[in-house]
Amino acid sequence: MATRLVQIAMDARDDSVVGGFWAEALGWGVSSEGPGVTNVEPVGFAYPDPAALYIDVVAVPEPKTVKNRLHVDLATTSAAHQADLVARLRALGATSADVGQGDVPWTVLADPEGNEFCVLEPRPIYQDTGPIAAVVVDCVDPRAMARFWGGAMDWTLHEVTDDHATLRSAKDVGPYLEFVRTPDVKTVKNRVHLDLRPYPGDDQAAEVAMLRALGAVDVDLGQGDVPWTVLADPEGNEFCVLAPR
Structure with missing residues (x-):
């Protein structure tokens, strides 16, 4: 039994604005499964596909109040690409964000509702991930998070230290999932969360029971x-277990 990470869910006051920003940022398309939901999808992919993490933007009444504990890192292929991408994202409505990063080679921005994300400098590890290099999760204990998420999904653990843990799809495609040690603890409901989906034919209830046994709580x-x-x-950190598909 195993689940797989299939999408990122984002809360937004205006799902169409945030979803439209991310579609333009990634060069993806948009659809909707109903009012208040904007689906951001790579063009030409059949969902779910391990080569990409889809984004579901869901309308909520609450505004963003604190730094997100989950954020997206975008990949670039050269210094020129990084500069061009940052300029294009600013033109789309992104703004500079200071999360205490100091003097770093990547650029920290925020989308139109303040969701922080990074535009990375070129790194060889991310050259085959697609536009999203990684989903990064702030945490207190990367080793404990690696144990939980490594058991929760069929993803492969690539690296784990006291400060950092990295997983990727067992098919070795698509973005990485990274856990980074920070001194801050979670204080409010996350506005960005992960959605897992069991494989076709698997039992959703059995997968949920397995996750509870690993330490998840309702x-x-x-x-x-x-x-x-x-x-x-x-x-x-909240996450959803969807129906098998």
């Missing part, structure tokens, strides 16, 4: 009667 966000299960990892 979370009530007022979701009511829905076909997915909302859980939280050992550091309280």
Whole structure:
């Protein structure tokens, strides 16, 4: 039994604005499964595809109040590409963001609703990931997070230290999932979270039970009667287990 990471979910006051920004930023298309939801999808892919993490932007009434604990890193192939991408993103509505990064070779920006993200300098490890290099999660204990998420999914653990842990799809394609040690602890519901999906033919309830055995806990966000299960990892980060597909 195993689940797989299939998409990133983002809360937004205006899903169409945030979804439109990310579609333009990534060169992807948009669709909608209903009012208040904008799906950002790579063109020509059949969902779910391990080569890409789709983005679902969901309308919520609450505004953003603190730095996100999950953010996206964008890949570039050269210094010129990085500069051009930063300029294009600013033209789309991105703004500079100071998260205490200091003098670093990457650029920290925020989307139109303040969701932080990074435009990385060229790094060989990310040359085959597609536009999203990695999804980065702030955490207190990368080793503990690697144990949980390594057991939760069929992704491969590439590196783990006291300060950093990295996983990637078992097919060795698409973005990385990275856990980075920070001194801050989670204080509010995450506005960006991960969605997992069991494989076709697998049992959703059995997968949820496996995740609970690994240390996940149930979370009530007022979701009511829905076909997915909302859980939280050992550091309280909410995530959803969708129906098999």
